[in-house]
Amino acid sequence: MSVDDMTTVPDTVTMPAPATPYQGDIARYWDGEARPVNLRLGDVDGLYHHHYGIGEVDHSALGGDGPDREKRLITELHRLESAQTDVLLDHLGTVQRDDLLVDAGCGRGGSMVMAHQRFGCDVEGVTLSVKQADFANRRAHELGIEKSVQARVCNMLSMPFTTGQATASWNNESSMYVDLHDLFAEHARILAVGGRYVTITGCWNPVYGQPSKWVSQINAHFECNIHSRREYMRSLIDNRLVPQAVVDLTEATLPYWELRATSSLTTGIEDAFINSYRDGSFQYLLIAADRV
């Protein structure tokens, strides 16, 4: 039985009104999202991601062109997506079992589950989508970790955590939906001094000049607003978040996109990612910053 067929939903999710009409659009977008590229990959091992992959493709795992190729390809794409989360978690610093981690824009919760499995601590996530929060909570329930891993429907610009409550927090491909100054001010509020913030995100490259046509296409496709690399750096520093590591993952994500473009799960946006990464107008970055 797939996770979508299950009917017992822990009663944890309520829906506050979106703060803006745009947030209402985004909530509807993710409530309605059920692309095979997300669900079939998640079905591989029960970790449901809404982000992209990094690392070299293991061509030996793909085998030849036989009937099983598509299944093996899906497993390989999923492995690369989980590898992306592992790199994010590698940058969270020291985390103890009694710490709190916050996943801002948590999607269906794959990163939260992986964080709990690695650190053994509580992980709270927020998303605008009731369906995603339900899904994430149901998965946590099935795994028996519902006391430690919880998703809520709320705006990440106003999170339900007290000042300094979190040891670390992150945005995994979710910062392009909000104003960065507002977002980082909120992370700086909920993080303890000395806490760690990490984002993995696509950003347009100021060296290119302005957002390229590919970046504009990606914005239209996902109804988002990709920020520039310069905007990330400036907004972090302006909000007491001092970058400690900036890792350019652009080269590392290209094999994922090139492989995905050969699958039956394409969504039509693959060429925009591949072309913009290749022409230098778009970058896939990890930024880890300390709350000072």
Ligand SMILES: C[S@@+](CC[C@H](N)C(=O)[O-])C[C@H]1O[C@@H](n2cnc3c(N)ncnc32)[C@H](O)[C@@H]1O
């Ligand atoms: C591309 S998905 C990424 C999901 C997840 N981080 C992952 O890696 O699988 C973007 C997520 O950002 C969330 N989001 C966008 N704007 C938000 C906001 N203002 N407050 C909370 N969540 C938001 C969406 O609901 C969605 O879950």
